[in-house]
Each structure stands twice: as structure tokens, then as C-alpha cells.
Amino acid sequence: MTNQQIAKIFREIAQILSVKDENPFRIRAYEKAAQNIENLTQDLKELAKTGKLTSIPGIGQDLALKIKEILETGTLKYYEELKKSTPPGLLKILEIPSVGPKTAKLLYEKLNIDSIEKLEEFAKSGKLYGLPGIREKTIENILKGIELIKKGKERMPLYKALEIASSFIDYLKSFSIVKKISEAGSVRRRKDTIKDIDILVVTSDPLKVSEEFVNFKKVKEILAKGTTKSSVLTDEDIQVDLRVVDPECFGSALMYFTGSKAFNIKFRQLALKSGYKVNEYGVFKGEKRVCGATEEEIFDFFGMEYILPELREDQGEIELALNKSLPKVISFEDVKGDLHVHSKYSDGGYTIREIADFCRKLGFEYVAICDHSQSLKVAGGVSIENLLKKIEEVKKINSEYKDFKVLCGAEVDILNDGSLDYPQEILEKLDLVIAAIHTGFKQSKSQLTQRIIKACKNKYVDIIAHPTGRLWGQREGYEIDLEEIIKVCLQTQTALEINCFPQRLDLNDINAKKAVESGVLLSLGTDAHILDQIHFLELGVSVARRAWATKENVINCWSWEKIKEWRQKRIKS
DNA sequence: GCCGTTTTCGGCCCGACTGTTTTCAGTCG
Numbered sequence: 001m002t003n004q005q006i007a008k009i010f011r012e013i014a015q016i017l018s019v020k021d022e023n024p025f026r027i028r029a030y031e032k033a034a035q036n037i038e039n040l041t042q043d044l045k046e047l048a049k050t051g052k053l054t055s056i057p058g059i060g061q062d063l064a065l066k067i068k069e070i071l072e073t074g075t076l077k078y079y080e081e082l083k084k085s086t087p088p089g090l091l092k093i094l095e096i097p098s099v100g101p102k103t104a105k106l107l108y109e110k111l112n113i114d115s116i117e118k119l120e121e122f123a124k125s126g127k128l129y130g131l132p133g134i135r136e137k138t139i140e141n142i143l144k145g146i147e148l149i150k151k152g153k154e155r156m157p158l159y160k161a162l163e164i165a166s167s168f169i170d171y172l173k174s175f176s177i178v179k180k181i182s183e184a185g186s187v188r189r190r191k192d193t194i195k196d197i198d199i200l201v202v203t204s205d206p207l208k209v210s211e212e213f214v215n216f217k218k219v220k221e222i223l224a225k226g227t228t229k230s231s232v233l234t235d236e237d238i239q240v241d242l243r244v245v246d247p248e249c250f251g252s253a254l255m256y257f258t259g260s261k262a263f264n265i266k267f268r269q270l271a272l273k274s275g276y277k278v279n280e281y282g283v284f285k286g287e288k289r290v291c292g293a294t295e296e297e298i299f300d301f302f303g304m305e306y307i308l309p310e311l312r313e314d315q316g317e318i319e320l321a322l323n324k325s326l327p328k329v330i331s332f333e334d335v336k337g338d339l340h341v342h343s344k345y346s347d348g349g350y351t352i353r354e355i356a357d358f359c360r361k362l363g364f365e366y367v368a369i370c371d372h373s374q375s376l377k378v379a380g381g382v383s384i385e386n387l388l389k390k391i392e393e394v395k396k397i398n399s400e401y402k403d404f405k406v407l408c409g410a411e412v413d414i415l416n417d418g419s420l421d422y423p424q425e426i427l428e429k430l431d432l433v434i435a436a437i438h439t440g441f442k443q444s445k446s447q448l449t450q451r452i453i454k455a456c457k458n459k460y461v462d463i464i465a466h467p468t469g470r471l472w473g474q475r476e477g478y479e480i481d482l483e484e485i486i487k488v489c490l491q492t493q494t495a496l497e498i499n500c501f502p503q504r505l506d507l508n509d510i511n512a513k514k515a516v517e518s519g520v521l522l523s524l525g526t527d528a529h530i531l532d533q534i535h536f537l538e539l540g541v542s543v544a545r546r547a548w549a550t551k552e553n554v555i556n557c558w559s560w561e562k563i564k565e566w567r568q569k570r571i572k573s
Numbered sequence: 574g575c576c577g578t579t580t581t582c583g584g585c586c587c588g589a590c591t592g593t594t595t596t597c598a599g600t601c602g
Contacts, residue, residue, distance in 0.1 A: 025585055029574035060575050098591090100600050133599080137592055185602085198602085229589055231601095241602080243589095256587090261602070268586045273578085279587055 003037050003044050006070055009079055010034035010063075015091050016082045018101035019108070032058040035262060039315055041514040043483060045071060057314075089115030096145035098138075106131060120146050151237055157472050159502035159539060161187045161194035161238075164218075168199055168240055171216055177205045180250055184243070184257035188309045190542035192505050196239035198257050206244040213242045249281045252292035256280040262314035270318065271302065310545040329545045334557045337366035338534055340411065340434060340465065340497065340525020345390050346371035346380040349530040352390070352406060353397055358531045360404045366560045368432045369394070370409035370525070373421035376438055382410070384426055391429055405560050407431035411465055416440050418454030420461070427460035432567075434497065434525065436465035437478070445479035452485050456494040459571050463495045463523045468511065472503035482511055486518045493570045495521035495555055498547075500540030501533070512547030522549055524556045 014030035017023075036058045037044065047053050048071055053064035070076050093104045093116060107113040110131055113122060122128050123139050123146075165183045172178050178201050182188070185198030203209045210230045214222045223231040223239065230242045245253040256264060256279065271278040276285055282292025283301060291297045299306050304321040308329065311317040320326045341355055342348030350358075352369050359367040371390070372379040382390065387410065394408040409432035413421040420427065420435060427433055435455040437448065455461050467485065468477030489496060496515050499506045504527065507515065515522055524540040526533055544554055551557040555566070 023574080026574050028585080033574085058575065062574060098600070102599055133593055135593065141591090196602090224590055226590055231590090257602080259602080261586095264602095265586055272586080277587090281588090 001044075001070055001074065003040055006044060006067060007034040007037040009070065009076060010037065012091065013079055013082060015094055015101075016086045019086060019090055019094065019104050021101065021105055029058065029063075032262065033063050039313060039510065041510060041517055087114035089118075092116050093119060096142065096149055098141040098145050106133075116146060116149065148237060155193035155195050156238065157502060158187070158190060158192050158194060158505070158542070159536075161197055164234065164236075164238055164240065165197045165199065167218065168197070168213075168216065172199070172201060172209065172213065175209065175212055177203050177208055179203055179247065182254055184254055185241075185259060188258045189260065189312060190310050190539075190546060192508055192543070196241060198241045198243070200243050200245060200250070200254055200257055202247045202250050203244060209244055210242065243280075245280070248289075248293050250292075251294035251296070251298055252278065252282045253280045255295050255298060258309050258312065260313050263312040263318070266314045266318050274302070308545060310542060311548065313546075327548050327550050330541060330549055330551055330554055330557055331545075332538055332541050334551050334554075335364075335524065335537060335541060336559065337364040337368070337556060338526050338528065338537055339368040339407075339409075339432065339463065339523050339556055340370050340499070341367055341528045341534065342371055342411075343369045343390075345369070345382050345386060346376075347529060352393060355531065355534075356397060356401070356404060356406050358534065360401070362534070364404070366405040366407055368407035368409040368434075368525075370411040370432065370434050372438075373410055373412040375415070375421050376413050379438075381413075381421075384422065387422070387426065388429075394431075407560070409434060411436050412461075413438055414451050414455045416443075416451070418451040420455065420458060424458075424460065427458075428571075430460070432462050432563075433460050434463045434465045434523075435461045437469060441469060441475070441478045443478075445481060448478055449481040449484055452480060453488045456485070456488045456492045459492075459573070461492075461494055462567050462570075463497050463525070464489070465497045465525065466499040466501075466504050466506040466527070467496050468506050468508075470504065470506050470508075472505075474503075477506065482514065486515055486520050489515075489520045490518055493521070493566065495523040497523045497525050498540045498543045499525055499527050500536040500538075500543075501527040502536060502539060505539060505543055507543070507547075509543050509546035512543055512549065516547050516549050516553050522547070522554045524554060 010030045011034040014027045017027045036056055044067055048068055053059055053067055066076055090104055090108055093099055111122060113119050123143050128134050128139050165187050169181055172181055180202035182200050184200045186194050187197055201209055206227050210225055213230055214225055214232055218234045219232040220235045221233040223233060228244050232240050234240060243253060243257055268278045276283050283290045283298060291301050296306055305324050305326050307317050307321050317326060343350060343352045343355055355367060372381040374381045374383050391408050394406050397406050409430055411434045414435050414437050415421055452464060468480060470477035496507055498512055512522060522544060524537060526536040528534045555563055
């Protein structure tokens with residue numbers, strides 16, 4: 001049983017309890033526990049062994065026992081009993097937008113509706129009409145919700161959300177009445193997947209802005225429209241929420257709508273303890289408004305350091321901010337170069353010189369050109385003969401730059417037996433070696449893990465690329481024992497990549513945080529095949545920030561000389 | 574079900590919008 005699986009059980013228990021109209025605080029306790037487990041960087045099995053389960057926030061005696069039971073028996077009696085009392089389809093019904101626990105319970109008790117199909121049938125035949133609180137509009141909304149479910153309203157990857165958010169923001173910015181505008185929500189926190197998009201504006205004319213917002217060409221349907229809050233559905237069925245606030249509330253509103261929910265709850269509780277109420281309109285002492293125009297002002301008011309949006313997940317950042325001991329996480333400006341770019345030597349679209357000039361203009365100090373290795377024929381794997389030519393070309397280019405360095409690297413395949421796709425004497429000639437798995441995804445967990453571990457133990461390997469192999473919309477990551485790999489990386493001083501390619505973002509935030517906490521180095525690589533993709537570095541920086549990584553943890557923030565020392569030390573040992 | 578510089582019992586973040594009511598419950602974030 002993995003952390004994620006256990007979290008899922010708790011989440012499902014919360015849902016079942018909500019349909020049963022149980023104590024809402026008990027329900028939230030399960031939700032909170034599930035959330036904290038999802039974000040946990042330690043393994044529950046380890047915590048259980050050492051009796052430290054209750055050190056997880058939101059896990060008390062009772063839930064600790066339940067976790068132990070799941071770990072020991074593979075299931076939970078309480079959960080199995082609950083499931084028996086609730087038809088599985090009822091939980092599906094809860095996923096329909098506009099249908100919450102109260103409605104689901106009502107539908108089940110009055111009409112025995114226990115599946116989405118049945119609900120749709122009843123809604124269409126008019127049998128819902130007349131139930132307490134249900135008239136035309138409600139039925140219409142239920143049917144719309146069912147349509148959305150059928151289309152599969154799943155979370156979208158971050159890059160997609162950023163794209164949509166900026167199209168709305170650019171559009172709204174074109175109106176002079178929009179004085180201030182910002183993204184909020186999980187987009188601003190740069191979560192790797194996003195459910196819907198939140199935008200916040202300050203304006204002299206709220207009604208007009210709401211009007212223009214719902215009239216945007218990408219809007220397919222208006223879900224809600226008020227003076228301070230409107231919601232629409234785009235032509236791609238993505239929900240975008242607009243909030244209109246007064247300038248003196250901008251900070252408190254931005255903070256509130258940025259979340260996360262858990263962060264907000266913790267922050268408000270903290271404020272209450274010191275006698276203040278915090279809502280989206282500001283910080284209040286009784287009726288008196290104390291502050292709220294900027295986020296900085298609010299954090300400052302409570303004697304806290306500013307907490308970056310990427311850190312706001314109630315993972316201990318609030319306590320650290322109070323102690324003024326937040327880690328100084330990296331920012332884009334700290335990054336001195338991209339360590340994973342493909343050139344025309346393999347399957348990239350540009351020459352090394354073009355890439356170098358592009359990166360130099362971006363203000364970078366170096367770039368590592370890491371083309372595929374010889375056996376990866378589908379991606380134009382570079383033969384040894386061509387690799388030697390590439391080394392010469394890089395030398396020549398470097399001789400022409402004073403302020404920029406091209407690293408001649410390779411993304412070398414980890415072969416089935418864990419050996420590398422170039423011989424040692426060739427690897428020795430390179431400036432940077434990234435090792436990666438591109439074949440045999442279906443192998444067992446231990447096989448894949450051993451392949452990567454063997455690669456880590458090769459002294460020439462600097463970085464493991466896209467360690468878990470996940471590819472958005474195509475496949476989950478292949479099964480590896482990341483804890484084991486992290487242990488080995490710490491010994492061998494091998495870095496793990498945060499692959500910045502939008503569909504990858506691999507390592508993800510949680511895994512990257514595990515690496516940081518264990519003292520394993522991270523490397524940012526865009527895997528760019530064309531120049532524009534080098535901008536993906538910003539996505540990788542977001543992941544690193546969410547992993548609480550500092551400049552010391554990310555080798556891209558080092559000078560080339562320091563990277564060289566790091567790898568020489570390993571090679572000589 | 575969790576948790577404790579008001580507490581081991583009695584709290585638990587807070588407000589907007591909708592659709593149904595005729596003052597409010599449900600849903601959402």
C-alpha cells in the first residue's frame with residue numbers, strides 16, 4: 001500500500017460520510033488526513049515502524065491505528081463496512097458539478113437513484129421535479145453537469161492552464177477600467193495539474209468588467225455572474241472564475257483566492273488566536289479593518305516572512321515563516337543554464353551554435369547539449385563517430401565565446417542490463433552525462449530500479465533524466481523504487497533531473513521534495529528540441545520551488561566551474 | 574476525528590452565488 005492509495009481510502013471515507021450526512025468536522029478530518037498524506041514526502045510504512053504516524057498533522061490516535069490496519073492487512077474493516085452501506089454509484093454522483101452530498105442523499109432516499117445513468121434517466125423524464133428544492137433550473141444544471149462528466153472533466157496540465165489564464169488576462173488587460181489583474185488559485189501556486197482557473201481584478205467598473213469577461217470569445221457558457229464573482233466555461237470546457245475586488249482588498253483577496261484551502265484554514269486559525277479575523281476583504285480587529293492592500297503587508301502584520309505562492313500548502317511553511325526561517329528557494333534569475341537540450345546531432349531542430357546564441361541572449365552562462373545515444377535510432381541517436389565530431393565542434397564554438405560555455409553532453413540510454421549506451425572511454429570525453437531509460441518500460445519495479453541504480457554507480461553519470469518516466473496523457477510513470485534510488489544518489493553524488501518538458505515535469509514536486517530533504521541534488525533540463533522550448537525552464541523552476549529547493553540544491557544555479565568540481569570529485573573517487 | 578499560550582471538552586475559516594424559498598439551504602472555492 002502506497003501513501004497515495006491510503007490517502008484515497010480516507011478520501012472515499014470522507015465522501016461516504018458526507019452522503020450519510022455525518023458530522024462535517026469528522027468528514028473534514030478525513031479529508032485533511034488524506035491531503036496531508038498525499039503531500040507527505042516520507043513513507044507511511046517507515047513512520048508506522050517507528051511509531052511516528054501521529055507526528056503527521058491531522059493524524060491522531062484513531063487514524064494512526066487505521067493506517068496501521070491498512071498497512072498490515074491491506075484493507076480497513078471500517079471502510080469495507082461503510083462501502084457495504086453505500087452503493088458505489090452514489091459517490092460517482094457526487095462528482096457531478098452542482099450535486100453535493102445533500103442532493104445525492106435526497107435522490108437516493110426518495111427515488112433510490114444510485115448511478116449517474118439512473119439520475120440522467122430520471123432527470124430527463126421529469127421525475128425529479130417537485131422533490132424538495134428541485135425545480136426546472138436544478139434539473140437543467142444536473143443534466144449539464146452529467147454532460148461535463150461524460151466529456152471527462154479531468155485536471156489539465158499546468159502549461160495548458162497557464163496558456164488559458166494568460167489569454168484571459170491579456171484580453172481583460174486591454175480594457176482601461178482594469179486597474180490591476182492577477183492569476184490566483186492553483187495556477188499561481190504552480191501545481192502541476194489544475195482543475196480550474198482563477199483570475200482577480202481591481203477595477204473602477206465591476207459590472208462592465210464582468211460583462212466583458214463573460215463576452216470573451218473563448219467563453220462557451222456562463223455559469224454564474226454577480227458583481228464580485230463570475231464563472232464561465234470555455235470552449236474547451238474549462239472553468240474560469242473571475243473575482244472583482246476593491247484596491248484596498250487586493251492583497252487579502254489575492255491571498256485568499258490563491259489558497260491552498262489548507263493554507264487558508266491554517267492562516268485564519270492562527271489569526272483568530274491572536275484576535276484577528278481574516279477574510280478576502282482584509283484583516284480585521286472586530287469591525288476595524290487593519291490591513292489587506294498587499295500580501296506583503298498582511299504577512300508582515302502577523303510578523304511573518306513573505307510566503308511564496310508555490311509554498312502555500314500547509315506543509316510547515318507557516319510555522320517557518322513565523323520563525324523567519326523559510327528556506328530561500330530558487331527563482332528563475334538564479335538559473336545559469338539549461339542542462340538538457342537536443343541539437344541537430346540527434347532529433348533537435350537547431351544547430352549547437354544557434355542554441356548557444358539563443359541561450360546567451362537569455363542571459364545564461366552555459367548550456368549542455370545532450371543528444372540521444374547511439375542505440376536510440378528512432379530519435380537520431382548519435383554514433384560514436386559523430387559524437388567525436390560534436391566534441392570538436394563544441395571546442396571550436398567555445399573558443400569563440402568569452403562569456404559563455406557550451407557543455408558537450410549526451411543523454412545516454414540505460415540499456416536493459418543497466419550498462420550505458422557508450423563505452424567508458426567515450427563518456428570520459430564528455431562535459432556532462434545524463435542517463436535515461438527509454439526502453440523496457442514494462443519491466444518489473446525491481447528490474448527498472450536496478451537499471452537506474454547501476455547507472456548511478458557509473459562514475460561518469462552526472463544526472464538521471466526524467467527519473468519516473470511519466471508522460472502526461474500517455475502513461476503513468478514506470479514503477480521504480482525512488483526511495484532506494486535516492487539513497488544511492490546520495491552516495492554516488494548523482495543528481496536527479498526535474499525534466500521541464502510540460503508533459504513530463506518529472507520529477508514532480510513531491511518526489512523532488514523527497515530528493516531535497518534527503519540531500520540529493522537536482523538538475524533542471526528542458527529536454528528542448530526547438531529553441532522556444534528552452535522557456536520551459538520556468539516550469540521546472542516552479543517544481544523546484546514547490547520542492548523547497550535552494551540554490552545549493554539545484555546544480556543549474558552553480559557556476560560551470562563548480563559543476564566541474566562536483567563531477568571531477570566523483571570521477572576521481 | 575483532531576487538537577490545546579482561553580481548552581482534555583467543545584470548538585473546528587469564511588463568504589458569494591444560485592435556486593428555491595419568502596428567509597434560507599446547498600454548493601463551491
